[in-house]
Amino acid sequence: MNSKNYIQAFSHIKNNTVSLNGNPIYNLPEQNFSVFIKAAYKHLETKYSKFFKMDNLSKLAFLAADILLKDSKSEEDDIAIILSNRASSLDTDRKHQSSISNAEQYYPSPAVFVYTLPNICIGEISIKHGLFSENSFFIFDRFNADYLLDYAENLLQTNKAKKVLCGWVDFDEENYEAFLYLVDKQGDTIHTKEEITRLYTL
C-alpha cells in the first residue's frame, strides 16, 4: 500500500521505562507495575485524578496515549483510535472472577466490573482528550502491523479521521507492554508496515 501519511510520534511503556520517540523520559527499575505507573503518572505531571480509579490496562494505555496527545492535539483534531493486544482484559477479568467465586463472600466490585472489556481504555483516552471519533480494539496473538496499517490508512483515505492513534497495549499479571503511535498527514517517518514494525521493536 502506498501511503502519503506519516508516523508523527510514538511512545513505549515497557520494562519500567516510558519512552517518547525512542528516547526514555522516565524509568523506575525494580518496582512492580502499580508503583511504577503511579510514579510515572506523577513524574509526567498528568494531573487527571480519575487515573487512580482505572484498571492496569487502562492506566497503561492512558499514559502511553497521553504522552502523544497532550502536546500535539488541537481543538479541531479528529483522532480515531485503533488499539490491540493479546490478553484482552484478562487481568481485570480474573479480579472480578475472584470476587464472585465464593458464594459466602459474594461482593463483586462495580469499579472492577466496568473494566472487564479491553476497549474501556479507549473510552478513558477519549474522555480525557474529548474525542468522539471512530475507535476499535482488536485481539491478536501478536502485534499485527499489517492490520493496523490497513485500518488506519482506510480511515485517513476515506476522510473518516484526520489522525489515527494506533498500537498495542497488553497487560497480564506483571507482564505489560504499550506501543502507541500517531499517524498524521505530516511527519518524518513514512507510515509503512516496515517502519511500524521497526519502531515497535525499538
Added chain:
Amino acid sequence: MSELKQELKEKIIEQLNLEDVSVDDIADDDSLFGDGLGLDSIDALELIVMLDKDYGIKLSDPKEGRKIFESIEVMASYIAEHRAK
C-alpha cells in the same frame, strides 16, 4: 459516632482510590457527589456494596443512596441506626 465518621472517611478514600484526598480534606458535612468530593455513579455503586459487605445493610433500591450518601454525617447516622454488623 466520631469513630464511625473517621472509619468511613478512611474506607471511602481507600476503596474509591481517592489518591489525592486525605481524611482531613473531608469535612463531615461535605457533599460526597457533585461539587463536593466529586464521586461518580460507579462510586455510588461501590458505596452500596460497602454498606452490605462491612455493615450488613442491603439497599433494595439504589435510589435510596442519593439521600444516604449525601455526606459523611448523614451516612454515619444511617449506618449507626441500621447496621447489622
